Amino acid sequence: MVRRLVHALLAVALLPAGVAAQGSRTVILSTTTSTQDSGLLDVLVPLFERRTGYTLKTISVGTGQALALAARGEADVTLAHAPAMEKKHVADGQLRNRRPVMYNDFLLIGPPADPANIRGEKSVPTALRRIAAAGARFVSRGDRSGTHNLEQRLWRDAGITPGPPWYIESGQGMGATLGIANDRQAYTLTDRATMLAFARRVSLTSMVEGDRRLLNLYSVMEVNPANGPRVNAEGGQAFAAFMLAPETQQVIKTFGVEKYGQPLFVPIAGKTDDDF
Amino acid sequence: MDLLVEGVWHALTLISRGDPEILAIxxxxxxxxxxxxxxxxxLGIPAGVVLALARFPGRTLLVSAVNTGMGLPPVVVGLFVTILLWRSGPLGEWEIxxxxxxxxxxxxxxxxxxVTGITLAAVQNVPEKFLLQLRGLGASRIQMVRVVLREARLPMLAAVMAGFGGVISEIGASMMVGGNIKGHTRTLTTAMVLETGKGNFEIAIALSILLLTLVFAVNWGLTVIQQRRTP
Structure with missing residues (x-):
């Protein structure tokens, strides 16, 4: 009864906007903010649409939310960068066919004054322990994103439970978090793509990089149609196949060179987690 | 400071060049x-008129609800509309x-x-004696509503301005139910958040200037109509 009433009301409300049934030609991709903020999707989405005839809708949110949306069947395919969380969803049967697409790396960055004296340190846990010991400010995403997920694991590896007053949670995307870290002259963990995009705006510099723990691996997963009604399994499959196709991988390989003088992602279709 | 000057300058060139993406947004x-x-x-004008003129049990409760609704947080609306429209939600089959x-x-x-709240206030401001006179002259209900709306039409333009100004600058709901999809559901406000997140402050500033200009132009037009002839 209530449902019918809501239907009728919304039907009236929506008439002027021209509601069109989308059918199965629409694919919903849930993904992390870094793929969008880096501009990569702006290049890949039109390519996918032209090649397959599908309309792709990209929902860019933190990886935690992107995976949760996919697990609820609110998306058809997902591109994320939190291997541990992803594997859990795959094991639970909500997502399937997880395949690595590309990678880049995270950097531990900080103010040039380097109050915790970590510049050039090779091991991230050691660097984090020094930050904690010095009580130097550290800004965390605090938003269950892929970056936040990794950061929490790194603190665990360091054997430290970070907390106030020196540990600041921004609860925002990578760009905004870099702004806060810059303003507070604090350390933070960032992906390389976002750091390059902000290089002109922030005075923070790279402190620790190259640690194997800082690998940033992006994988594509299809949504199990059993998760909910109206999952477009075929469309999801088509996008996953597109991301792994040689032509797309070639585009990923050169993306960013023009603007930043170096590529932002390294394509790795066909590899598995064990190759790293 | 450099960023501000540079940003505004860059923004103005983007706008004057008529950047197609920005125009589409x-x-x-x-x-x-x-x-x-x-x-x-x-929806709001009929509801406001009824609430202003009719007397029925529970009216005060409804008026309070409308007054509360005037400050409805967009993210709350966004959250509930999203849940309703989810594929697994009650209206999922619409796929909108x-x-x-x-x-x-x-x-x-x-x-x-x-709109309801401002209409309600505007209609209630029509003097009681005037309504009594109308009734005394034998006006039907429909006639009364028409005359009252005519009397209240100028303050009600404020309802249009407040409603439009509220939703065009709203971000929480647009982001949640629209998804900020390029070329599809990317609005001025969601694009601004995205461009700021990307570090493209010039574009964000250009969009801010456009948003302010747009709201100003609409309000100016309506104000001209409103002030042309004071009752």
Whole structure:
């Protein structure tokens, strides 16, 4: 009864906007903010649409939310960068066919004054322990994103439970978090793509990089149609196949060179987690 | 300071060049918020008139609800509309989540109480004696409503301005139900958040200037109509 009433009301409300049934030609991709903020999707989405005839809708949110949306069947395919969380969803049967697409790396960055004296340190846990010991400010995403997920694991590896007053949670995307870290002259963990995009705006510099723990691996997963009604399994499959196709991988390989003088992602279709 | 000057300068060149992407975003925002305001007027004006003129049990409760609704947080509306429109939600079969239609629906929900509340206040400001006179002259209900609306039409333009101004600058609901999809559901405000997140402050500033200009132009037009002839 209530449902019918809501239907009728919304039907009236929506008439002027021209509601069109989308059918199965629409694919919903849930993904992390870094793929969008880096501009990569702006290049890949039109390519996918032209090649397959599908309309792709990209929902860019933190990886935690992107995976949760996919697990609820609110998306058809997902591109994320939190291997541990992803594997859990795959094991639970909500997502399937997880395949690595590309990678880049995270950097531990900080103010040039380097109050915790970590510049050039090779091991991230050691660097984090020094930050904690010095009580130097550290800004965390605090938003269950892929970056936040990794950061929490790194603190665990360091054997430290970070907390106030020196540990600041921004609860925002990578760009905004870099702004806060810059303003507070604090350390933070960032992906390389976002750091390059902000290089002109922030005075923070790279402190620790190259640690194997800082690998940033992006994988594509299809949504199990059993998760909910109206999952477009075929469309999801088509996008996953597109991301792994040689032509797309070639585009990923050169993306960013023009603007930043170096590529932002390294394509790795066909590899598995064990190759790293 | 450099960023501000540079940003504004860059923004002005982007606008004067008529950047097609920015123009498309501007046009979409205008369409979506315009439609939402229209829907809100269709729902809010009758509701406001009824609440102002009719007397029935529970009326005070309803008026309080409308007054509360005038400050309805857009993110709350966004959250509930999203849940309703989810594939697994009660209206999932419509498949309109992440479309402009979904933003129109959410913004109409935000603007309707604003229009209702201002209409209510405008109609209640029509002097009681005037209503008594009308009734004494034997006006029918429909005739009364028409005359009252005519009397209240100038203050009610404020309802249009407040409703439109509220929804076009709203971000929480547009982001959640629209998804900020490029070329599809990216509005002025969601584009601003995205461009700021990307570090493209010039584009964000250009969009801010456009948003302010747009709201100003609409309000100016309506104010000219409103002030042309004071009653």
């Amino acid at each position: 501007l046009w979409l925002s205008l369409q979506v918020s315009g439609t939402a305001t229209l829907v809100a007027l269709l 989540l992440y479309t402009p239609a979904a933003i129109v629906a959410a913004q109409a929900v935000i603007a309707s109480p604003i």
